[in-house]
Amino acid sequence: DRxxxxxxxCLLIFKKIPHADLHIMGLSTDEARTEWMILTVLPVPRVMSSPSVAADGGTLRGEDDLTYQ
Structure with missing residues (x-):
């Protein structure tokens, strides 16, 4: 039954996997911990660091395609 x-x-289960078992699974404890496979922090860039979008053949430029109407 599923x-x-x-x-x-899942994160709690992954954190409890012993180092020896990670080596058996072919994972490095320094570079590929199983709990690192679940995102706990999602960095979001500021609006100003997003690339500008060209509209109308490149004559109009905007910060993003959501502000262009």
Missing amino acids: KNLPASA
Whole structure:
């Protein structure tokens, strides 16, 4: 029987995997921990660091395509 697990439960399970088992699975404890496979922080760039968007064949420039109408 299948059971859906939330990401938080999977994260706890992944954190409990011993180092020896990670080596058996072919993972490096320094470079590929299983708990790193679940995003816990999602960095979002500021609006100003987003590339500008050209509109009308390049004559108009805007910060993003959402502000162009």
